[in-house]
Amino acid sequence: xxxxxxxxxxxxxxxxxxxxxxxxxxxxxxxxxxxxxxxxxxxxxxxxxxxxxxxxxxxxxxxxxxxxxxxxxxxxxxxxxxxxxxxxxxxxxxxxxxxxxxxxxxxxxxx
Amino acid sequence: xxxxxxxxxxxxxxxxxxxxxxxxxxxxxxxxxxxxxxxxxxxxxxxxxxxxxxxxxxxxxxxxxxxxxxxxxxxxxxxxxxxxxxxxxxxxxxxxxxxxxxxxxxxxxxx
Numbered sequence: 001x002x003x004x005x006x007x008x009x010x011x012x013x014x015x016x017x018x019x020x021x022x023x024x025x026x027x028x029x030x031x032x033x034x035x036x037x038x039x040x041x042x043x044x045x046x047x048x049x050x051x052x053x054x055x056x057x058x059x060x061x062x063x064x065x066x067x068x069x070x071x072x073x074x075x076x077x078x079x080x081x082x083x084x085x086x087x088x089x090x091x092x093x094x095x096x097x098x099x100x101x102x103x104x105x106x107x108x109x110x111x
Numbered sequence: 112x113x114x115x116x117x118x119x120x121x122x123x124x125x126x127x128x129x130x131x132x133x134x135x136x137x138x139x140x141x142x143x144x145x146x147x148x149x150x151x152x153x154x155x156x157x158x159x160x161x162x163x164x165x166x167x168x169x170x171x172x173x174x175x176x177x178x179x180x181x182x183x184x185x186x187x188x189x190x191x192x193x194x195x196x197x198x199x200x201x202x203x204x205x206x207x208x209x210x211x212x213x214x215x216x217x218x219x220x221x222x
Contacts, residue, residue, distance in 0.1 A: 004154075031207055042117075042199050042212030043155070056209055090154055098143050098162070098206035102154040 004103035023091035031094035117213030134200035
């Protein structure tokens, strides 16, 4: 049991605003990835953090940024929100050789 | 063309039948292959993971990878209504790194 938690569960923002999403795991795994999942699609990789350093980035603009803290919890920040940013945001922690376990997600609606 | 292709379904089967799911991919560098199950409005749940080509069995689930054909499969035996969900294939080039997902196949198991 990885105990990956994400907060908040859901939120509604207005176009142009900024949002911060949070992720943590019970066991403090040192590799965390963030994904965006639009309705009816598979998750898309945003970026990955390993021991507080960004360790790979997908095809997302710089207004998507992140942080990983010494306890390995993580934040995803999105600036200048656009309508297309409405999606389920998922974090995943690496628990073994290559397994990645996902949290329940944060559903973001931009109006 | 997407790197990973997956039939969106829905795939409807009677309870007790075998569910057959598959994905094709174009990136020959993929070496790690995973199947996730996702219930509506929840995070993906890791079902199976395999490295390179071959078969792997776990309870009612069997995963197959054919790298020469760039084709992976998941079989679910003795399907139950609780297996009704969206099934996502995912793959990566390196262990624990960026996952590239298919779009998911929606499965309905009818009692």
